[in-house]
Amino acid sequence: MTDDTTPSNLHPDVAYALREVPGGFAIDSHHAEWPELGMVLEVPEHDKRGEHDRAVGSCATGAICAFSGSNLSGTRLSWSSCGTYSTSGLSSVGSIANARSAGYLQARTSSGSVVATAIAGSWSNTSGAVTNVRCVS
Amino acid sequence: MSDDALADALRRLDPARTPVDAPLPLDAERRVREIVGRPAAGARRAPRARRRFAVPGVVAACVAVLLAVVVGVVAAPAPSASALTPDPLAYRPVSDSVAEVIDEAQDRLAEAGGVNSSERRSLSLGWYFSATADDADAATVFRREWVDLRWNADLSGQIVTTAAEATNAAGDTVPSTDPTPGTLISELTFRRGQYSPISFETPEATPDAMADWIRLVTGADEIEAADAIVGARRMLEEWTLTDAQESALLDVVEAAPDATVLGETTDRLGRPAVAVAGVPSGIASHELALLISTETGRILGLEDTLRDADPALKLPADSVAEYILWDVDAWKNGMR
Numbered sequence: 224m225t226d227d228t229t230p231s232n233l234h235p236d237v238a239y240a241l242r243e244v245p246g247g248f249a250i251d252s253h254h255a256e257w258p259e260l261g262m263v264l265e266v267p268e269h270d271k272r273g274e275h276d277r278a279v280g281s282c283a284t285g286a287i288c289a290f291s292g293s294n295l296s297g298t299r300l301s302w303s304s305c306g307t308y309s310t311s312g313l314s315s316v317g318s319i320a321n322a323r324s325a326g327y328l329q330a331r332t333s334s335g336s337v338v339a340t341a342i343a344g345s346w347s348n349t350s351g352a353v354t355n356v357r358c359v360s
Numbered sequence: 361m362s363d364d365a366l367a368d369a370l371r372r373l374d375p376a377r378t379p380v381d382a383p384l385p386l387d388a389e390r391r392v393r394e395i396v397g398r399p400a401a402g403a404r405r406a407p408r409a410r411r412r413f414a415v416p417g418v419v420a421a422c423v424a425v426l427l428a429v430v431v432g433v434v435a436a437p438a439p440s441a442s443a444l445t446p447d448p449l450a451y452r453p454v455s456d457s458v459a460e461v462i463d464e465a466q467d468r469l470a471e472a473g474g475v476n477s478s479e480r481r482s483l484s485l486g487w488y489f490s491a492t493a494d495d496a497d498a499a500t501v502f503r504r505e506w507v508d509l510r511w512n513a514d515l516s517g518q519i520v521t522t523a524a525e526a527t528n529a530a531g532d533t534v535p536s537t538d539p540t541p542g543t544l545i546s547e548l549t550f551r552r553g554q555y556s557p558i559s560f561e562t563p564e565a566t567p568d569a570m571a572d573w574i575r576l577v578t579g580a581d582e583i584e585a586a587d588a589i590v591g592a593r594r595m596l597e598e599w600t601l602t603d604a605q606e607s608a609l610l611d612v613v614e615a616a617p618d619a620t621v622l623g624e625t626t627d628r629l630g631r632p633a634v635a636v637a638g639v640p641s642g643i644a645s646h647e648l649a650l651l652i653s654t655e656t657g658r659i660l661g662l663e664d665t666l667r668d669a670d671p672a673l674k675l676p677a678d679s680v681a682e683y684i685l686w687d688v689d690a691w692k693n694g695m696r
Contacts, residue, residue, distance in 0.1 A: 280546055281490070281521075291488070291664070291682060293558065293597040294519050295548070296507045298664075298682045299490040300672065308493060312672035314646035314664050314681070315578075315590045317597065332579065333642065348558055350594075351579035352642055 228252065279346050282320035287328045287358045293317040293348045305358035316353035320346035326360040445679040446487060446529040448665055449649075451623030451635060461621050461634050461652070462614040466607045468657030474603035475658075478562045480517070482509045482597050483692060485524055486684040487628075493672045500674050502534045505545060506692060509598065515555045521545040527628040529683070557598050565604035567611035574612055585619035585638020588612045589648045593662055596686050606658055613650060627651050628683060629691060633660050645670060646681065653687075661685040 228249040241247050241255055249255050280295035282288035287305070291297035291313045300312050305326065310316050321328035321341040330339040330349045338351035454461070484507050492498035504524040511517025523539040539545065558577055563569035574583055574591030583591075592609050595601065601609070613619055613636055622635040633651040640646055645668040651661040664681040666673070673681065 280548060286492075292486075292507075292684070293594060294507070294509055295546075296484070296488075296505075296519075296521070296597065297486065297684065298488040298673075300493050301490065302494045303492060304494060306494075309672070311643055311645065312491065312493065312670050314586070314640055314643055314648055315593075317594060338579070348556060350558055350577045354642060 277322065277344065279320040279322040279341075279344060282322045282346070284322050285324075286322050287356065288320040288322070289313060289316050289330070289353075289356050290318045290320070291315060295320055295346055302356075302358070305360045307355060307357040309355050310353060316349050316356075318346055318348045319356060321358070323358070323360070326358060329357045329359070331355050331357055445489075445675065445681070446628075446683070448678065448680055449625045449627070449635070449663060451625050453623045454621060454634065456621060456634075458619045458621055458636055459614055461636060462610045464654075465610055465634075465652045465657035468653075468655070469603040469607045469610075474656065475600065476602055478602050478605060479600040480511045480513070480598070481600050482507070482686070483600075483689055484597070484684050484686055485527070485629075485688045485691065486682060487527075487529065487680075488682045489673070491673050503538065503545075504534050508692070511550070511555050511557065511598075514552045515550065515557075516552045517550045517555045519546075519548040521547070527685075528630055529628040558594055559598060562595075562599055562601065562605055563608075565602065565608045567608050567615070570605075570608045571612050571615075583612060583616055584641055585613060585616035585636070586640040586646075586648050587638075588616050588619075589636075589638055589650045589662060590640070592650060592659055593684070596659065603658065609659070610652070610657075622649055624654065625651070627660050628685060629688065631655070631660055635663070639667070651685075656687075658687055660687055 228251060241249060246259050247255050278284050279288075281299060282295070282301060286301045286303050288295075288299055288301040289310045290299050295318050297317060298313060300308075300310060302308050305323070316330055319328055319330045319339060319341050321343055323343050325343050327343065328341045329337045330347070330351075330353045331337050332352050333354045336351070338353060339347040339349040341347045456464070486505055486507065488503050488505065490501040490503065504526070506520075506522045506524045508520045508522075509517065522545055523541050523543040525541040559573065563573040570591075571583060573595070574588055575581070577594045578587040578590050580587040588609075591612070595609065616638060618638055620637050622637050624632070624634050627633050632654045634654050635649040635651050637647055637649040640648065645666060647665045647667055649663040649665070650659060651663065652658070653660050661684055663683045666675055666677055666679045666681050669676045670679075670681075673679075675681065
């Protein structure tokens with residue numbers, strides 16, 4: 224039987240919090256408690272794979288997204304798989320988000336020029352006449 | 361560990377800040393609209409200006425009941441575009457040219473009592489939808505949202521998105537499963553240096569400075585009307601501009617050779633406006649209309665209408681793809 228509170232079995236976020244915040248102890252690999260602070264941490268269930276993929280704004284976990292507005296606002300087009308996609312459904316692209324666990328997402332013009340890049344788990348505002356997005360895994 | 365670092369660590373571990381979308385299939389939405397007998401586009405209801413939470417209880421109840429029925433309905437007749445999205449704004453023709461319309465707006469902006477200092481803040485009320493473009497079976501999700509961005513010179517800041525109340529737009533309905541108005545949708549917080557605006561400072565209140573900025577954000581060499589409108593949107597998504605800056609922005613719109621006047625109207629909040637429009641040169645399936653107040657001269661909003669059917673968005677021609685409204689503080693604060 225393995226002990227999932229040993230340091231090597233802790234989720235990285237739990238390990239990070241225990242390292243940085245004194246007075247805590249691990250309940251299991253995804254839970255920790257700080258009695259004096261009255262604080263309990265619980266890592267989301269979907270992170271139990273050990274991956275760090277998570278939603279970026281309203282861009283769902285695992286997806287790539289283009290928004291008509293800056294700052295992840297406005298109408299949203301999303302794709303569940305990595306590839307190169309036209310954004311013609313949007314009158315303009317103001318921001319992009321990459322909610323995948325690896326790779327990067329580019330916002331590009333019709334000539335292929337890259338005007339913005341979002342690495343895994345991040346987003347970026349764009350400028351220029353974006354016509355497509357390209358996801359590289 | 362600093363407070364900021366602790367807050368960041370906790371934030372990263374908090375799964376509750378981004379709720380899951382609650383989609384209603386388009387077919388169901390469409391069928392419900394037909395069953396409740398929503399008026400056709402040409403027979404719009406009188407505007408219910410200055411009224412919030414405007415969905416009548418009886419209609420809401422009907423929708424709730426009928427939602428249980430629509431799953432079994434088959435072979436529904438082909439919907440009209442307005443059955444899916446808000447009715448397009450109704451425009452009253454005006455004889456004024458683009459130059460005359462904008463000159464009048466600039467005269468109003470020049471009057472005392474307007475906005476005299478810019479602010480690193482953008483508050484908007486918008487109607488949008490979300491589509492999963494590579495999944496034909498995925499539902500399209502309608503959203504009505506407040507987006508409130510506040511940021512600082514040190515590039516710290518916050519974006520708070522909350523579910524918004526109904527406006528007076530006919531057909532401006534979101535699924536009953538959407539969050540209730542006021543519900544926090546998402547919250548993005550930026551520590552010092554983390555926020556990356558398109559424009560760290562506002563351009564000078566001159567037409568040339570505004571035109572240069574619009575070229576930068578749109579990539580346009582020769583600014584067309586849609587470029588100017590998109591540029592205005594980008595600016596207003598980060599800043600609250602002074603009247604003088606908005607006047608300079610309107611100069612750029614006026615100079616666009618393809619700008620047209622759609623006419624006078626009232627916007628989704630019942631505010632009197634005149635609309636100037638353009639079609640993006642690279643994306644001719646959209647028409648963008650900039651709404652300018654006929655009371656203050658300030659830019660009130662933007663309407664994006666599909667000229668052609670769009671399979672990626674799963675919407676037919678003439679659909680309102682989105683609208684976004686600014687100068688809405690009074691509505692957000694419940695004063696109207």
